[in-house]
Amino acid sequence: MVETGFTVxxxxxxxxxxxGFHALLAQAHLLRRIMALNVMGxxxxxxxxxxxxxxxxxxxxxxxxxxxxxxxxxxxxxxGLALALADxxxxxxxxxxxxxxxxxxxxxxxxxxxxxx
Amino acid sequence: xxxxxxLGTLSLAVLAALSWAVLSLPAQPPGLTAEALGKLPESGVTxxxxxxxxxxxxxxxxxxxxxxxxxxxxxxSLRQGEFPAADLRERPxxxxxxxxxxxxxxxxxxxxxxxxxxxxxxxxQGGAVAGGALVLGILGGLAGRWMRRESxxxxxxxxxxxxxASVCAVTKALTGGLLQYPPGQGGVWILLIEAAALASIGxxxxxxxxxGRPPAGPAEPGEKEPDGHG
Numbered sequence: 001m002v003e004t005g006f007t008v009x010x011x012x013x014x015x016x017x018x019x020g021f022h023a024l025l026a027q028a029h030l031l032r033r034i035m036a037l038n039v040m041g042x043x044x045x046x047x048x049x050x051x052x053x054x055x056x057x058x059x060x061x062x063x064x065x066x067x068x069x070x071x072x073x074x075x076x077x078x079x080g081l082a083l084a085l086a087d088x089x090x091x092x093x094x095x096x097x098x099x100x101x102x103x104x105x106x107x108x109x110x111x112x113x114x115x116x117x
Numbered sequence: 118x119x120x121x122x123x124l125g126t127l128s129l130a131v132l133a134a135l136s137w138a139v140l141s142l143p144a145q146p147p148g149l150t151a152e153a154l155g156k157l158p159e160s161g162v163t164x165x166x167x168x169x170x171x172x173x174x175x176x177x178x179x180x181x182x183x184x185x186x187x188x189x190x191x192x193x194s195l196r197q198g199e200f201p202a203a204d205l206r207e208r209p210x211x212x213x214x215x216x217x218x219x220x221x222x223x224x225x226x227x228x229x230x231x232x233x234x235x236x237x238x239x240x241x242q243g244g245a246v247a248g249g250a251l252v253l254g255i256l257g258g259l260a261g262r263w264m265r266r267e268s269x270x271x272x273x274x275x276x277x278x279x280x281x282a283s284v285c286a287v288t289k290a291l292t293g294g295l296l297q298y299p300p301g302q303g304g305v306w307i308l309l310i311e312a313a314a315l316a317s318i319g320x321x322x323x324x325x326x327x328x329g330r331p332p333a334g335p336a337e338p339g340e341k342e343p344d345g346h347g
Contacts, residue, residue, distance in 0.1 A: 007140065010139040010140065010142075011136055011139065011140075013139070014132060014135040014136050014138075014139055015132065017135065018128050018131060018132040018135065021128060021131060022124065022125075022128040025119055025124055025127070025128075026119075026121075026124055047139060051142065051146070052148070054144070054145070054146065055145075055146050055147065055148025055149075055150050056145050056146065056147055056148060056150065056151075057148070057150040057151055057154075059150055059154060059165065060150070061148040061149055061150045061153070062149075062150070062153050062165035062166045062168070062169045063148070063149045063153065063169050063173075063174070065166045065169070066166050066169040066170045066174065066178075069166065069170070069239075069241050069242075070170070070177070070178060070181045070241060072241075073181070073185065073241050073244070073245065073318060073322070074181055074184050074185065076322060076325070077184065077185045077188035077189070077321060077322070077325060078184075078188060080188060080189075080192055080325035080326075080328070081188045081191045081192055083328065084191065084192040084195045084196050084328060084329065085191075085195060087195075087196060087328070088195045088196060
């Protein structure tokens with residue numbers, strides 16, 4: 001019974017990661033890609049926490065806990081930097097997507113978001 | 118773009134691989150719980166997570182604090198931040214909320230820092246609360262004058278790394294090991310690092326919300342006001 005609970009958390013973590021993974025590849029808008037990376041990170045944290053609860057002994061393993069704790073703050077800061085980069089890209093080129101996607105064109109600054117409902 | 122079908126197949130394949138990977142992990146891994154708890158009396162704190170963060174794996178945490186500094190440095194080099202104008206007369210409700218909330222948040226951040234030694238809490242949790250308080254203060258237009266004192270902000274942002282690295286140097290001189298605290302003194306060193314890290318983490322998170330370097334204004338205005346982090 002206990003083992004089933006861990007399995008659910010582990011698989012759910014993998015599932016959350018894949019939701020982000022799919023969005024990262026499917027969505028061209030940088031804002032959506034940054035959000036996708038955050039979703040992927042949440043999946044990884046979930047797996048870590050589930051694994052730390054499953055280790056031998058009564059108390060959960062503190063090492064993955066410490067990693068997730070710092071990881072959350074680091075991911076927030078990485079997100080802030082990514083958003084600043086995306087904003088910089090938009091203000092310099094007008095694009096909200098990286099090259100290689102659908103041609104952004106000069107009006108992509110306002111039209112990029114509507115093209116991906 | 119990648120075709121939808123290829124993308125779906127790829128995602129399902131990676132999901133299958135990941136599921137297999139997490140399911141094939143040992144059901145009862147030894148982990149590091151025994152080692153972490155066994156050395157706990159020597160670590161200077163009784164909360165195993167804090168012991169891992171600032172004693173066993175202190176180098177890791179030092180580098181993570183440095184990553185936060187790098188992130189805010191990157192953001193500052195890319196953009197100039199935007200601060201809401203400080204006109205609180207138009208927002209009386211916000212001001213009366215902040216008057217109650219900000220002191221409580223600052224108190225909570227300090228409390229989290231203190232209990233980190235023996236219960237869940239510490240610099241990262243306290244720093245997150247302090248960062249939230251700073252965001253509220255910025256939104257309320259209360260932080261505008263501090264934001265023009267860029268050298269003070271820079272010092273606050275770098276404080277965590279500076280103190281952490283100084284503690285590395287001092288402990289190296291005292292005991293011959295980086296971050297190897299003198300016996301029985303671990304708690305004091307950890308609290309010192311955590312206090313500095315909290316200030317930097319809170320300031321970093323709050324200033325990331327602004328999304329850029331402080332606006333160029335009258336540099337270092339003369340008025341005196343109480344210094345402090347978020």
